[in-house]
Amino acid sequence: MSHLDDLRQAGMDRISAAASLAELEAVEVEFLGRKGSVAGLMRLIPTLSAEEKPAFGQKVNALKTVLTQAAEARRSELQSGELDRRLRAESIDITRPGRVPALGRPHLLSQTFTQVADILVGLGFRQVDGPELEEFRFNFGALNFHEEHPALDEQDSFYVSDTRLLRTQTTALQGRVMPTLTPPFRVFTLGRCFRREAVDATHYHTFHQVDAFLVDRTSSLADLKGTLGAMVRELFGDDVTVRFRPDFFPFVEPGVEIAVKLRHRWMELGGAGMIHPNVLRNVGIDPTEWSGFAFGLGLDRMPMVRRSIDDIRLLFENDVRLLRQF
Ligand code: FA5
Numbered sequence: 001m002s003h004l005d006d007l008r009q010a011g012m013d014r015i016s017a018a019a020s021l022a023e024l025e026a027v028e029v030e031f032l033g034r035k036g037s038v039a040g041l042m043r044l045i046p047t048l049s050a051e052e053k054p055a056f057g058q059k060v061n062a063l064k065t066v067l068t069q070a071a072e073a074r075r076s077e078l079q080s081g082e083l084d085r086r087l088r089a090e091s092i093d094i095t096r097p098g099r100v101p102a103l104g105r106p107h108l109l110s111q112t113f114t115q116v117a118d119i120l121v122g123l124g125f126r127q128v129d130g131p132e133l134e135e136f137r138f139n140f141g142a143l144n145f146h147e148e149h150p151a152l153d154e155q156d157s158f159y160v161s162d163t164r165l166l167r168t169q170t171t172a173l174q175g176r177v178m179p180t181l182t183p184p185f186r187v188f189t190l191g192r193c194f195r196r197e198a199v200d201a202t203h204y205h206t207f208h209q210v211d212a213f214l215v216d217r218t219s220s221l222a223d224l225k226g227t228l229g230a231m232v233r234e235l236f237g238d239d240v241t242v243r244f245r246p247d248f249f250p251f252v253e254p255g256v257e258i259a260v261k262l263r264h265r266w267m268e269l270g271g272a273g274m275i276h277p278n279v280l281r282n283v284g285i286d287p288t289e290w291s292g293f294a295f296g297l298g299l300d301r302m303p304m305v306r307r308s309i310d311d312i313r314l315l316f317e318n319d320v321r322l323l324r325q326f
Contacts, residue, residue: 004059004060007037007063011063012066012067015067015070015071015074016070016074020082021075021079021082024071024075027071031067032071038060041063044056108326109208109303109315112302116190116231117190119231120188120210120212123227123230124186125188126188127187127188127189127190128173128188129191130167130170130172130173130176131167132166132167132191132192132194133166134166134167134172136163136165138172138175138176139157139167139168139172141175142282142283143172143175143251144251144276144278144279146250155168157195158194158196168194169209170189170190170193170211171296173189173211174251174275174283174294175283179283181215183215183217183290183292184214184215185215186213187213187214188210189210190209190210190211191209192207193207193208194206201312201313202267202304202312203312204300206316207299207300208298208299210296210299211297212295215275215290215291215292216292217290219274219291220293221254221273223293224272224273224274224293225244227293228272228295229242232269235306240261241261241262242258242260243259243266244257244258245259247273251276251279251294252294253274253277254273255271255272255273257271258270258271258272258297262305265308267304268301269301270296271296272293272294272296273294274294275291275293303315303326
């Protein structure tokens with residue numbers, strides 16, 4: 001019988017010492033579980049004599065009740081303590097200032113595309129899209145390139161088959177859309193171009209161009225210069241100097257190269273000229289009746305000039321430390 005008292009004392013001590021619900025549960029298993037100490041005592045009952053059984057049985061039952069009640073009491077104590085602790089730990093101070101979400105913005109190049117498109121729409125040009133995977137006959141053929149022409153070497157591309165390649169110039173759109181248009185018209189396109197060339201600070205394998213072309217009865221090189229001048233001033237401000245120099249492209253005659261100077265730095269922007277009579281003839285437009293001008297400019301170089309970015313690769317790395325400045 002004194003064993004029962006010891007067990008009761010030990011159980012009560014352990015229950016009140018349990019510091020967490022998990023510890024309490026372990027103590028309950030040890031004392032009150034199916035294989036616990038109290039169950040062990042129950043199993044002794046059948047071995048006792050008939051006289052001993054009732055008194056011992058009662059004592060064991062009483063022990064079980066006492067321990068069960070003590071465990072319940074301790075459980076509610078622990079639960080309310082645990083709740084208090086969680087409330088303290090997870091409390092939210094609603095008076096603190098909120099976190100300002102990081103605001104995104106269009107990439108510097110996207111901003112340039114929008115601005116250039118807005119300017120050209122303002123000058124009466126309509127935007128048309130062309131495919132980046134282009135046919136040789138549009139990228140070069142319709143543009144008066146002959147197969148052995150050395151100018152082809154300047155625009156080495158990524159061919160996916162003998163007849164298809166990643167376009168090297170947005171000028172490729174001319175052969176696609178001009179046959180579907182009736183002069184007079186003004187059209188432009190902008191997008192990605194690709195060239196297999198040595199990468200440096202102003203050349204990348206992937207870049208962007210805008211091409212615009214106009215066909216009308218009386219278009220002239222003066223119109224071309226006026227249009228480009230208006231566009232460049234809009235893009236770079238009145239401090240910009242524009243330079244036209246004779247240049248060769250198979251699809252224009254005469255042809256010019258356009259460069260701009262801003263903050264003492266010259267940058268070649270692109271090429272332009274009067275659309276070659278052969279190109280007009282190729283798309284079914286009579287060059288004795290109609291003439292047109294065309295220009296193609298590198299879009300990546302515009303923000304480089306404007307924002308003094310000295311390496312084109314920075315525009316493709318997407319480092320937010322650069323991008324969030326603009
Ligand atoms: C052309 O691509 C002609 N299609 C332009 C043209 C259109 C002339 C219509 C006449 C009439 P060019 O290869 O020079 O020309 O390229 C034009 C511009 O694209 C360059 O001045 C440059 O700004 C940009 N560019 C060309 N290659 C790259 C490159 N690898 N990386 C970045 N920009 C480039």
